[in-house]
Every structure is written in C-alpha cells, then in structure tokens.
Amino acid sequence: MKKIGYARVSTEDQHLDLQISALKAAECGILFEDHGVSGASFSRPGLEKALSRLKAGDTLVVWRLDRLGRSISHLVNLINRLSKRRIHFKSLTESIDTSTSGGRLVFHLMASLAEFERSLISERTKAGMDAARVRGSRIGRKPSLTAAECAHALALLECESIDAVAARFKVHPRTLYRLRAKQLNC
Numbered sequence: 001m002k003k004i005g006y007a008r009v010s011t012e013d014q015h016l017d018l019q020i021s022a023l024k025a026a027e028c029g030i031l032f033e034d035h036g037v038s039g040a041s042f043s044r045p046g047l048e049k050a051l052s053r054l055k056a057g058d059t060l061v062v063w064r065l066d067r068l069g070r071s072i073s074h075l076v077n078l079i080n081r082l083s084k085r086r087i088h089f090k091s092l093t094e095s096i097d098t099s100t101s102g103g104r105l106v107f108h109l110m111a112s113l114a115e116f117e118r119s120l121i122s123e124r125t126k127a128g129m130d131a132a133r134v135r136g137s138r139i140g141r142k143p144s145l146t147a148a149e150c151a152h153a154l155a156l157l158e159c160e161s162i163d164a165v166a167a168r169f170k171v172h173p174r175t176l177y178r179l180r181a182k183q184l185n186c
Contacts (some may be wrong), residue, residue: 012036019063056086064093072114
C-alpha cells in the first residue's frame with residue numbers, strides 16, 4: 001500500500017516547494033508534478049502518470065483539493081473512479097481521507113452538493129431558454145439551409161441523388177434525409 005503524491009502549479013513562475021514538503025511529510029514515497037498546467041485542464045501528464053501507477057489499496061495524496069482540479073463534478077468523477085479501483089484519496093489541507101468513514105462522509109457530502117449544483121444549473125438553463133423562446137428568440141444552432149434552399153433541395157431530390165444535392169448545398173446527406181422526413185410528416 002503506497003502513498004503517491006501529486007503536486008501542481010498553474011504557472012511556470014510558481015514553486016512546488018510547499019506542496020512537495022507537505023507530501024513528503026505525509027510519507028508519500030512517489031511524487032508526480034505538473035508545472036504550468038491549469039486546474040481546469042483535464043489533460044495533465046503528471047496526474048496521468050500518478051493515476052497509472054496507483055494500484056488497489058494505494059492512496060493518492062494532494063496538498064489541497066484544488067491542486068487536483070477546480071471542477072467539483074470532475075473531482076467527484078475522479079474520486080469515484082479511484083474508489084472503483086479500491087484506491088483511497090487524501091487531501092491534506094481539507095482533511096479528506098476516503099480510507100476513513102468520516103472522510104467518505106465528507107466526500108459524499110461534496111458529491112451531493114455537486115449534484116445539487118448541476119441540477120440548479122440545468123433548471124436555470126431551461127428557464128433561460130423558455131424565457132428566450134417566449135421573447136421569440138431561436139434556440140439552438142443556425143439552420144444549415146434557408147427556407148428557400150430547403151424548397152430548392154426538395155425539388156432537386158426528385159431527379160438527383162441525395163449525395164449530389166448534399167454536395168451542391170454543402171450539407172451532410174443526413175440533413176436532406178431529415179428534411180425529406182419532415183416534409184413527409186407534414
């Protein structure tokens with residue numbers, strides 16, 4: 001059962017000394033680092049190496065939770081992935097340790113809060129879209145073809161192949177399949 005430490009700084013000008021000292025004091029035998037990598041980035045070479053070295057029973061240790069990532073949902077997903085592999089997680093500053101019942105409680109509270117946050121965001125987004133529709137705004141991507149182009153494309157489909165018409169209008173053939181299906185359903 002190894003303790004593997006992970007340290008990260010966002011810019012090349014920052015130093016890892018504090019984090020490294022804390023991870024060594026926590027008896028991490030192996031340390032991985034990322035320099036100049038944002039916590040918002042999901043692609044971090046040092047973290048990927050750390051995750052690949054972890055085995056069941058091991059513990060991933062970070063100095064602070066935000067060193068692992070900024071997005072709560074990303075953190076929750078990562079901790080869940082570790083848990084499925086029977087790997088523990090420990091954040092020194094926040095005293096989260098998923099190898100203890102109290103640490104798991106704190107983690108699950110965070111996960112519940114993240115799920116609540118996602119629900120609120122979804123509700124606000126839906127309400128905003130409904131309000132925009134009421135105001136007459138179009139929601140979604142701009143149509144590939146104008147109404148006149150749709151009529152012209154449908155007329156051309158009477159004597160040309162879908163691929164030929166799609167190439168002429170620079171759209172995917174699926175666009176024309178949907179257009180034709182919509183016309184048949186009207």
